[in-house]
Amino acid sequence: MRNADLRNELCNYARKIASSGLVVGPGGNLSARTGDWMYLSPSGFAVEEIEASQWVEIEISTGAITDNGLRPSSEVLLHLYAYRVNPLIEAIVHTHPSSCIAFTLVETELPVMFPDQAALVGRTAYVPYVLPTTEQLAVAVAGKAGEASSILLGNHGLVTTGRNLREAYYRTQIVDESCKVYLSAHAVSSEPSVLDEAQVAEIASLESEEYRIKLLQQMK
Numbered sequence: 647m648r649n650a651d652l653r654n655e656l657c658n659y660a661r662k663i664a665s666s667g668l669v670v671g672p673g674g675n676l677s678a679r680t681g682d683w684m685y686l687s688p689s690g691f692a693v694e695e696i697e698a699s700q701w702v703e704i705e706i707s708t709g710a711i712t713d714n715g716l717r718p719s720s721e722v723l724l725h726l727y728a729y730r731v732n733p734l735i736e737a738i739v740h741t742h743p744s745s746c747i748a749f750t751l752v753e754t755e756l757p758v759m760f761p762d763q764a765a766l767v768g769r770t771a772y773v774p775y776v777l778p779t780t781e782q783l784a785v786a787v788a789g790k791a792g793e794a795s796s797i798l799l800g801n802h803g804l805v806t807t808g809r810n811l812r813e814a815y816y817r818t819q820i821v822d823e824s825c826k827v828y829l830s831a832h833a834v835s836s837e838p839s840v841l842d843e844a845q846v847a848e849i850a851s852l853e854s855e856e857y858r859i860k861l862l863q864q865m866k
Contacts, residue, residue: 649685652678653698656685659739659811664694668741668818674803675719678737678811679729682706686725688716706730723784728791728807735791735807737814742803745825750800756824757840759831763824764841764849767796767817770824775800796821 656678663669663676674693677686685701687693703712704722706729711718719725725738749756756770771794776783787805790797796817797805804821808814831838841849 648703649680649683650698652680652685653701655811656687656701657696657698659815660687660693660696662815663739663741663818664692666819668743668822669693670742674739674741675721675725676737676739676811676814677725679706679735684725684729686718686722689719690717720779721784723779723781724787724805727784727788728805731788732791732807734809737808737811738805739808739811739814739818740803740805741818741822743818743822743825745822745829746798746804747801749825749829750798750802753828754798754800756798756821756828757838758846759824759827759838759840761849763820764846765852766813767820767824768846768850769794770796770798770821772798773800775802778802 656676660676663674668674672690672692675687676693677684682705684704684706686704687696688700688702691700699714700716702714702716702718704710704718704726706726709726721740724740728738729735750772754772758764758768771790773786773790776786787797791807795807799805804818806814806817806821808817828838
């Protein structure tokens with residue numbers, strides 16, 4: 647079995663995603679890239695049930711699938727197109743957090759509200775509702791993948807990317823928390839206090855944040 651370490655790491659983060667309540671049942675999918683290959687969750691599985699040998703190996707440039715008897719996630723094009731447009735992406739996590747779906751029902755622009763969001767995520771892009779699993783959705787996500795590491799999908803969920811699975815997963819957690827914070831604040835005030843561009847830039851310039859981000863990128 648090729649890339650056993652990466653397959654085991656995918657299993658680890660799949661379990662984290664499920665235990666955090668970021669997906670329900672067979673929803674959501676995740677992948678990681680090594681060279682010109684990606685390993686993607688198989689179709690029809692609850693992510694926490696996937697075994698190391700069941701991640702589907704796919705050549706990114708051609709879409710060719712190494713046959714292990716399983717079909718790749720129905721969102722295979724979303725992953726392929728994002729990897730093709732942004733060579734910095736090494737991992738993709740697509741989840742359905744209830745907070746993120748609820749946010750997209752009432753808003754389209756998620757403001758930056760607290761330091762972790764500013765330092766580890768920054769701007770979150772938005773894609774209006776597109777039928778899931780379609781090439782149209784894959785094209786829409788790819789169009790945002792070069793400008794933002796997190797993308798809210800209207801009436802659908804969230805896509806995050808990272809230079810490793812840990813970074814993509816942390817971004818998922820932070821955007822999930824950001825949507826919860828915004829919805830809670832908006833319930834008691836029509837204009838929640840948010841960070842402006844200068845404050846966001848100031849946070850990004852902190853030496854402690856630079857160190858934390860570098861450490862995050864290096865660790866699994």
